[in-house]
Amino acid sequence: MPESSPTDRLLPCLLDRLTDRAPEATTESADRRTVSMRQYREGVRRDLENLLNARCRTGDDPVALFENVATSVLNFGIPDLTGQTLSGLNVLDLERKIRQAI
Structure with a gap:
């Protein structure tokens, strides 16, 4: 199956645009833009995987006391579920936290 026509091309995800894969080059080729x-789907999948495998800061962390931490990259990820049982989880609360992280 053919890759895609020029009209079907999309801007890469933000992380891909910020990552310099050829630091020795002074210009970026058109096919990298x-x-x-x-x-694009692979980039979104990778970004979601990174997000869902990262743990955000909890209220116990002194840094979390700062007002803007909740909406900064310092709070990237979802709450740590280590040691919790499925019966002890509030599924709706977890769903809300995952939606908020995304």
């Missing part, structure tokens, strides 16, 4: 739908 756009991605196919398949590449």
Whole structure:
């Protein structure tokens, strides 16, 4: 199946745009400025995987006391579920926290 036509190309995810994969090059080639739908989906999948595998800061962390930490990159991720049982989880609360993280 063909990759995609030039009209089907998309801007890469933010992390991909900020990552310099060829630091020795002084200019970026045109093919690096756009991605196919398949590449875009892979970037979103990777970003979601990173987000869902990262743990945000809890109220016990002194840094969490600062007002802007809740909405900063310091709070990237979801709450730590280590040691919790499925029966002890509030599924609706967890769903809300995952939606908020995304």
